Amino acid sequence: MSIDPFDAFRYYQSLKLHFESDTYNAVKYNFKTSAKHNTFWKRKDKYFFAKAAKKFDKLPDLIQFYVSNFVNDTKWIGEMLNSDHYTKWSKTMQSISYSFEQDINKLYDEVQSFDDLFKGDPHPLIITKYLEGTISLETLVILDKITGFVERSKISETIIWPDLKRKLLKYRPFVDVDETKLRKKILQVFTS
Secondary structure, eight states, X not given: OOOOHHHHHHHHHHXXXXXXXXXXXXXXXXXXXXXXXXXXXXXXXXXXXXHHHHHOOXXXXXXXXXXXXXXXXXXXXXXXXXXXXXXXXXXXXXXXXXXXXXXXXXXXXXXXXXXXGGOOSSSOHHHHHHHHTSSOHHHHHHHHHHHOHHHHOOOOOOSSHHHHHHHHHHHGGGOOOOHHHHHHHHHHHHTO
16 A cells, blocks of 8 residues: 555654644544645645655554654654664664663663662763763663653753653654563663
8 A cells, every 4th residue: 555645744744743742642643633735735845755655655664764753853854765764763673672671781880779770960860871872762761661750750951851851752652662571671680
């Protein structure tokens, strides 16, 4: 089944709004937007959406393509088609359990207990390690799925945290992992 260029645009609009807005949830609203056919056909970049629809002819692939670019702060469709974010993201998702395990082992070397990961000022240690490039965004999302630390954090810093918090919460539904398996991995590392 091929995807229509307008549908490629509609999903793009939905996911762009999802990642940029605090209130809109693309998954909850089933990727619905107020996009109109006649508005789409007047756009100068409609060619890029036709190209994306042809390249990613299955809806899950198209959604993952957009998500991989939005989490890397690439927002224009022309730039998305020229980036390698989707390829890197696909590789990350294929080895997500292994990458998470590696990141957890790095974090274990830094703290006395698991709870220490969520302490620190102005950011908890795990946020600092992400900002340093020591651990991945996906590891933060998984830790949030398991512990819910993002919503509970009392971070008062207003430059980096608000945007990072939104990115973590918005990326969460697209990081599909076996939480039970990864929770066991955390217990194994931190109780050995």
